[in-house]
Amino acid sequence: MPKKLINDPDDLIAELIEGIISAHPNHLTVQGKTSRAIVAINGPRDGKVGIVVGGGSGHEPAFAGYVGKGLADAAPLGNIFASPSPTQIMDAGFAADGGAGVLFxxxxxxxxxxxxxxxxxxxxxxxxxxxxxxTTDDVASAPADKSNERRGIAGNFFVFKVAGAAADLDLTLEDVEVAARRANDATRTMGVALSACSMPQTGKANFDIPDGDMEIGMGIHGEPGIVRLPAESADAVTDRLMQPILAELALKAGDKVAVLVNGLGSTTLLELYLLHRRVAQILHAENVTIYHSWVGEYCTSLEMGGASVSLIKLDEDLQRWLDHPCDTPALRVGTGQNTVEKPAKRSPRKQTHIQERTKREPSSLDSSGQITPEVFRDMMVASAEAIFSQRNYLCELDGDLGDGDHGITMEIGWKAALSVVEQTDVKATILELCEDMGQAFLDAVGASVGPLYASGFNTAGEAVSDRLNLDAQAMISWLDGMTRGITVRGGASVGDKTMIDAWEPAVAAAKQAFEKGASVGDCLTAGARAASMGAEATTQMQSNRGRSKKLGIRSVGHKDPGAASAAIMIVAWAKTVQAL
Structure with missing residues (x-):
């Protein structure tokens, strides 16, 4: 894989933001306690709907590149290919708020x-x-009758531009949302991948594309495409991408479109212009006019090789919103370069801080049971170390089904959780430790893992809120709370090929062992064994949730990384307790 010009991977996002701000000081600044919200210097103003665009890093110039006057007011940056956390998003939201509402x-x-x-x-x-x-512009990711399940990929570009213009023209929040919907409904995208990208932390390809092959219908997170085919010429690939776009947009003679030919990270402009050449030929043959074209890198996937083609079918309003002036690092329309204006008037916005939790007197809690708060801390350390040791393995599993970052996100989450555990009062209860770890996961990770494990830890802690120590029954209640919290937040069921396929069997097996009189260690061991078997069973399942659902039958034959990491943690907990 190509070498990367990076420093310490742990500092990657902070240094990325520092570089973005230093390169565009006339356009951008950073606000908020998380230091992850990039804000337009000349964007937010009183009485205007705030526009916040966002997602993970690794897509540059998206999303921070579209922050500026006339487009987005702010963008929270998540980790590589991972959603920003709620706190990071709120920093951006409050920075963008002008009193007329905020649209994410x-x-x-x-x-x-x-x-x-x-x-x-x-x-x-x-x-x-x-x-x-x-946004849901990716034609390949779901059929037309399930368009609400489609991914948002490079066609984001058009939706962001239209929403930003509508907000800058002082439309109401409801009308800005309508404008965004009209743009989304009129936009379709198809993409092709020629080579995979690699996560900076691992340096390994997310998935393998053999020489002579290509992936049609990939997303923007380094995941595989919907189908693998022998590589074709530029014209043949363009024909293949355009066919479903034309069919869905139902273009007819006299229609007008805007075109985006987007590079995924390592495809040359020469190749992108060849694709545009063929797009223009196809549209000319249909007597469809190209009103404007953009060719280049607008929404990338690190160094992935490949490209996507997006079309937006224009009407009078959409054309006017595309023409509306904007001035951002990645897109300037109807304005000079690096314009500097005095920031618009804004009233100060203040976030309220969450009140501290109510502490419970340890003497009022049930102290029966082998698992004390100290032992619980040891269990958490053991699971973190197990995840750290299996990081690359989990990333490899995720590369087969998704964006290849699961091991990294779990590592980031557990590093944050261990940090707060080390700082937490030694007299903290298991409930308090769970609350701290859940918040740490949520703030540090984002992605889906952050909310899922935040909900899991919080619900698990509440399940044993009356306990100082845990006996076998209380430990099972804690495991059950983890499972319920994850299920309620994510909505998955057994058989969907998710982490629930490890958690649910673990709880059931632990309960069964308890009913036979097993000790807390033996209950956890039974749960660990069932979790491992459940994770292994996902190999033969077809995914029904998340990004891997888009792969359909291609998801069969690959173990779910979330189930694998859940089993790794439960095994570590069982070993820790059995060693007492």
């Missing part, structure tokens, strides 16, 4: 939907009306 725009991915949704709820509690709009 992002691609239709499980982690983004969870994290932006949680931020939306939290902002509402503080008096700010925030709404979410998900």
């Amino acid at each position: 725009l992002y691609g239709n991915y499980t982690g983004d939907v969870m994290n932006f949704g949680m931020a939306e709820e939290s902002m509402a509690k503080q008096g700010v009306v925030a709404r979410s709009f998900v």
